[in-house]
Amino acid sequence: MINPSARQVARDVVLDVDRDDAYANLLLPQRIREAGLSTADAGFATELAYGTLRWQGQHDALIADAAGRPIDQIDPETLATLRIGSHQLSRMRVPSHAAVHETVALLQHHRGRAGFANAVLRRLSEVQFDERLATLTAELSDDERLALETGHPTWVLRALRRTLDREGAADELGALLAADNDPPAVQLVALPGLADPDALGLPGTASPLGRVAPAGDPARLPQIADGSWRVQDAGSQLAALALTRARPVAEGERWLDLCAGPGGKAALMAAEAVAAGAQLEANELLPHRAKLVRQAVRAIETAAPGRGPGVVTGDGRRYGTGETAQAFDRILLDAPCTGLGALRRRPEARWRKQPGDVPALATLQTELLEASARALKPGGIIAYVTCSPHLAETRAVVDRAAALGLVPLDTREVVRELSPGIALGETGDAVQLWPHRNGTDAMFIQLLTTAGR
Incomplete structure (x- = not known):
């Protein structure tokens, strides 16, 4: 029998994502720990929360139809409750009576809302999911x-x-x-100099340093606890490694991670920098994300005191003037983007953005690329990276590189050397990774250097 707290945890996560723009992957583990859920109940809460967020658009259409009113006329707490109820009825092996009764019980402190939710969920339970969905889609393009x-x-x-x-x-x-819509296995990275990728005997990924985590909470692994291994998608690993391993590193190189939060790529680059005798500067706009970067690189600092990265806070667009002009040999620009490449890992991301958000992001991405070009030493390398395959955030931005005195490097060849046999589509000099093809997030990677190199 499922602990009522499991549904409570899932509902509250769905509510906080909707109401407060919380991130489910950060919030859910915390709520599970606070509720003291068993392994089975934690699994139920995870499937329910992530599944509800992933299929939210579908659930909202079903709820609006059953309720006879638009979802924006339903209060947030009731709507979140209805969403997890709809998910249990349509996509989980939960008996209908339990899905309705146990879910409505979450609103027992609001009798009117509970009655409304009970009526809506009962209407949803009276017709098979496939039949309800077919009715809704019959008149659509x-x-x-x-x-x-x-x-x-x-x-x-x-x-x-x-x-x-x-x-x-x-x-x-x-x-x-x-x-x-297929929840991926958790992927890990063994930080160079701190861990051997083969030490745990885990299956490989598209990254030479990546491995598939064993079942269960990866935080329980001692290697995760001590920071020598990290949870990181293989696509993100390849993006960082394409920059650090594009060519041999000269002693004393200066590297910059321009938009470093929350710190996954910065940690990998920092480990690579220490091993090669380079120095990394990790910049992050927001102080609370800069704190996450410092936490991410702590193991490197511990292993190599005084040689770890410097973490600074500020707008990345300030680089390339004064003492930062032509100051860096390698720059990672992991640009803020819509995040459409990570929908399998961040199920709510698809509902966060609207088409109108793209132009402003593309402008910011271009301005950050301009700053990177100013800050790059002659002959240095920039890795322009987005976790989005949207053309306005990828090709349209790097197509402006020539006007900045930058030319593309053959990123495909670099990634093929990192990951022999990897399937890459026809994207010119750039690499566009895909979850269905590469088992990674849909990362876009373009290496650039100064003209005349």
């Missing part, structure tokens, strides 16, 4: 129907299709949408 069926906003679906079509791979859209 092909794109709208596919978007609702696969739990993606229509604009996101179209953006993904455009990028695949650029590769001549539009027929892979269905596989990509399915991969976005």
Whole structure:
């Protein structure tokens, strides 16, 4: 029998994501620990919270239909409760009576809301999920129907299709949408100089330093606790390693991670820098994210006192003037983006952004690239990286590089050396990774250097 607290935890996470823009992957483990859930109950809460967030658009359509009113006319707490109830009814092996009764009980302190939620969930339980969904999609366009069926906003679906079509791979859209909804195995990185990737006997990933975590909470591994291993997607590892291993490192090189929070790539780059005799500066705009960067690199500082990265706080666009002009040999620009490449790991990300957010992000990305170009030494390397495959955030930005005195390097060849046999689409000199093809987040990577190099 499921502990009532498991549903409470899932509902509260869904509510906080919606109301406070919380991040489920950070919030859920904390709430599970605070509730003292057993392994089984923690698994139930995880499946319920992440699944509800992943399929939120579909649930909202079903709820609005059953309630006879738009979801924006339902108070946030009741809506979050209805969402987890809808998910249990449609996508979990939970008996209908338990899904309705136990979920409505979360609103027992609000009799009116509980009665409303009970009526809506009972209506949803009276008709099979497939039949209800077919009714909702009957009058939609092909794109709208596919978007609702696969739990993606229509604009996101179209953006993904455009990028695949650029590769001549539009027929892979269905596989990509399915991969976005398939919860991935946790991936780890063994930090160079601190850990041996083969020491734990774990399956490999697309990254030479990456391994698939064993089942269970990876935080329980002593190697995670001591910081020698970290949880990190293989695509993020390849993005950092493409920069650090694009060519041999000269002693005394200065490296910059321009947008370093929350610190995963900074930790990997810092370990690489210590091993090669380089020095990393990690910059982050927001103080609370800079704190996360400091926590991420603590193990490197401990292993190599005085040789770890310097973590600074400030707007990345300030670089390239004064003493930072032409100051760095290698710069990672992991630009703020829509995050559409990490939908399988961050299920709520697809609902956070709107098409109108893209132009402002593209402008910021371009301004950060301009700062990187100013801060780069002649002959140095920039890695322009986004966790988004949206063309406005990837190709459209790096296409402006020539005007900044930058030229592309053959990033595909660098990544192939890092990951022999990796499948790469036709994207010119850049690399666009895909979850359905590479088992990674959909990272975009373009290495750039100064013209005349």
